[in-house]
Every structure is written in structure tokens, then in C-alpha cells.
Amino acid sequence: MLHVDLDQFIAAVEVLRRPELAGKPIIVGGRGDPTERAVVSTASYEARAFGVGSGMPLRVAARKVPDAVILPVDFEAYLAASETVMATLRAQPGATVQVLGWDEAFVGIESEDPETYARQVQAAVLERTQLHCSVGIGDTLVRAKVATGFGKPAGIFRLTAANWLDVMGGRPTKELWGVGSRVSARLAKLGITTVAELAACDPRSLVPEFGPRMGPWYAQLGRGDGASVVDDTPWVARGHSRETTFQRDLSDPAEVEDAVRGLTAQVLEDVVAEGRPVIGLTLKIRYAPFLTTTHAKKIPETFDRNEILERVLDLAAVIEAGRPIRLLGLRAEMAMPDDARKGHTPTRGGW
DNA sequence: TCTGGGGTCCTAGGACCC
């Protein structure tokens, strides 16, 4: 199958609207005001050359690139572009499309010559949207996804069982899709630092550290093995959440309660649109400076706004008065048929 | 420098039940 990933997607969409920005360092984040608390969503390649990347505080990014064009995030524009891209992918002959995010998708195909097919995909996307993409070709989802990174920008790369260890074996485990800094550090404690070492380890040996599911799964990831079927069943959200960033930390309990009420109203709006019962609520709070805690409440499968609000305020009462906090958000989990759960796969994203 | 906003899934431990 193929993994298709748009190059610097958000920045590229902005350039389409404003061609005069082509070739300039562009940073997109928050409301486009680098004096506010916000982070970078995407930076163009020109801005990345200065060391700016997504997730970086906007303030820091602005300081690194004094000449940067800083733009606000425009979700509607990216969503519209994304839908055109995905429609183009679905129109390819024999293609099964599994959307992973705004700017990426798996495309299941049967082809004797996947490179040629991939070039046709790139040409079709470029013609239809004026956007460039990179394509990974693989015999599993993991290999296709990892391959795309070697194709960037605007290229094609193939990773299969035949060359996986040659290409990836000597690289750190963190470069795997699904292994972040925490897990790579825990693997290092076990003497595993490279993909080849992870691939060679006994899956059972990882169970004490990572549990019965994740342990063997990481070993499989090291080998590049796993699912090889692109699944285009429509994605159903398990829940909705709203988060908010305050320009200063809250410490007054009355302020906190107001904020909680506001978040609750927002998340309920999203959930009402869905028409499914709410079964759980989670309030995420960050105590200054950086300790994040989660408070969860299971609620019955009814949908009564007052009851839900009451329970959220219950949760908010856990917050210690006077302690500066940053309210991260509220998440509502919705009832789902059991057979709709997928089990562990690398993230399915949520756009 | 000081950390978005939207998601996904997993795990440990305690409560509770038979």
C-alpha cells in the first residue's frame, strides 16, 4: 500500500491564497500574534531552516526568525483543502483510502508497479490542488508510513521486509511510528537503542516493562510488521474534547468554575450534534508550572445537561483553591457499540 | 522558552461482587 503525506501542508495552503509568500519563512500558529501564549502549528521549510518546528511556543519561534510571516490558524481553509485531496485519492483506480489526518492517508492498491502508481497520485493531487505530496510504499502500514519520511519532499520511497533492516536497523527506536521519547528511554534501560535491537528481542521480554499488549506490539514495530490492510470504514469519534489556553494561569476558584462552565457548554454542543449518549467525562488540569492531572467521572447513559454540568462541577471541586492552574480541557466520551472499537493500531488521528 | 487543540489506546490499582 501507499502512504501519502502532503508537504508542509498548512504553510502550502497559505501560500496558495497568498502567492507572494512563496519562498518566505512562514509560521502558522494560534491567532498569529507572537506576543500571546500559543504554539506553532506548522512552519514552512524556509522557517524550519532556522530551527522552528511544530509544538514550539510561538514566542520562541518568532524570536528565532525575525523576518517570519506569522499567520493565524484557519481550520476551515485546511479542512477544505484536505477534503479535495482525499477526494482525489479516492478517485484513483482501485484505491481504498484510510484518512489519518488533514494531510495524510493510506491508499490500498494492487499494482505491479507501485512507483508508477505513486507518481500518478502525486500528479493528480498536484493538478487538482496545486499541493505537493510525498509517497511511501510498503508491504505493511508501518513500513509505508515510515517510508514516506525518506521520500520528503515531493519524492517516493519504498520500504518492505526486504530492505527494512538495511534502512532502519541502525536508527534509534524513536524514529518508529508509535515510539516517542518516553518509550525509547525505557527501551534504552533494557539495553535496546536501535531498531535492529528491538527487532531481534523476544516480544515476551518486554511484557514486564510495557504490559501484555504494548510490549509485544513494540517488538513487532521494530520488525516493521503489523497490519497490511487499508481499512476505509468511516471513522467514528469516540469522544469530543475542548481545550483552552488562558493567557495567564487561573488561581481564583470562581474563575476556575466559570472556565469549567464555559468548556462544558462547548463540549456539550459538539456532543449534541453527534446524538449519542455521553458515558464519561474527563477534566484535564495542569497545575503550574507543569504537572498535568486528569479527573474522570463515569456517567450513566443518559443525556441530561444539568446532570452533566453538575458532575463536571464535582470534578472541578477537586481543584485546590488558590493553587495556580492552567485548565487544559474537558473531554466527553460517548457510547459506542463494542464492535466499533479497533484495538491497538498506531494512532488513527482525529481530524 | 515554556509548552495548542484535537484525537487514539493502554495500564495499574482499588472497589465491589459472587
Place this chain on the structure above:
DNA sequence: TCTGGGGTCCTAGGACCC
């Protein structure tokens, strides 16, 4: 005095991805 074994549910929290 010491404390079954199996199960489910809930809470709290962790990790990862785009």
C-alpha cells in the same frame, strides 16, 4: 488468624500521533 480466585467497573494517569 489469615485472607480463595475470578470477574467487572471505575478512576487516575501515561504515552503517542497530527
